[in-house]
Amino acid sequence: MADTILSSVGLSYQYPQSVKLDFPDIHIAKNQHSLLLGDSGSGKTTLLHLLSGLSKPTTGEVHLMGQSLYTMNGTTLDAFRAKNLGFIFQEAHLLRNLTITENIKLAQSLAKNPVDEQTIIELLDYLQLKEKAQVLPSQLSRGQKQRVAIARAVVNRPGLLLADEPTASLDDKNTDLVLKLLFNIASDYGSTLLIATHDKRIKDQFANSYQL
Numbered sequence: 001m002a003d004t005i006l007s008s009v010g011l012s013y014q015y016p017q018s019v020k021l022d023f024p025d026i027h028i029a030k031n032q033h034s035l036l037l038g039d040s041g042s043g044k045t046t047l048l049h050l051l052s053g054l055s056k057p058t059t060g061e062v063h064l065m066g067q068s069l070y071t072m073n074g075t076t077l078d079a080f081r082a083k084n085l086g087f088i089f090q091e092a093h094l095l096r097n098l099t100i101t102e103n104i105k106l107a108q109s110l111a112k113n114p115v116d117e118q119t120i121i122e123l124l125d126y127l128q129l130k131e132k133a134q135v136l137p138s139q140l141s142r143g144q145k146q147r148v149a150i151a152r153a154v155v156n157r158p159g160l161l162l163a164d165e166p167t168a169s170l171d172d173k174n175t176d177l178v179l180k181l182l183f184n185i186a187s188d189y190g191s192t193l194l195i196a197t198h199d200k201r202i203k204d205q206f207a208n209s210y211q212l
Helices: 044-051 074-084 100-110 117-126 142-154 172-188 200-205
Strands: 004-014 020-022 026-029 034-037 059-064 085-088 160-164 192-197 208-211
Touching: 004 044, 004 192, 026 192, 034 044, 034 200, 044 059, 044 160, 044 192, 059 074, 074 085, 074 100, 085 142, 100 117, 100 142, 117 142, 142 172, 160 172, 172 192, 172 200
Parallel strands: 034 192, 034 208, 085 160, 160 192
Antiparallel strands: 004 020, 004 026, 004 059
């Protein structure tokens, strides 16, 4: 389908000296925000890594924006992924020696996009971080680091925005706030959300879900 953002068929992954993980086929259309639901250890993070090309599967294939991920490698894959996919990891993984602005600029550079400081300023303002633009990650709270990670993930307006357990450690109020933020920013930046979680509180907010 022309509006398909992500599709996977026959994915499995074999860890050395461990059980093989078999995954359901995934088909996500533009603006069809989706969930990967599963208990801890069910392979959610592994599946996200396969869907994003960070890992290669034992079997199966993935198409992102109509492009077969595993036919690309090296810098070609890195640039394609940086341009078309944003990844919000469980930990922010900010480079500690770079300012917040420099961390986000790096995402633009990896996508081979021109550095656009005005877009970064507007994004930080949107996320209530404008006054933190020139500070180092060590000067931020955990919640502020998470918002910087969101800014870095969406700065290139990716077609697909992946989030790994974004609400797992949050109470009900902050879970609602983070989900609202992710929905709003996905809408404003033209991205489709795929969230991997064991948090069943948020299931009813998604029409499309996959059980691991």
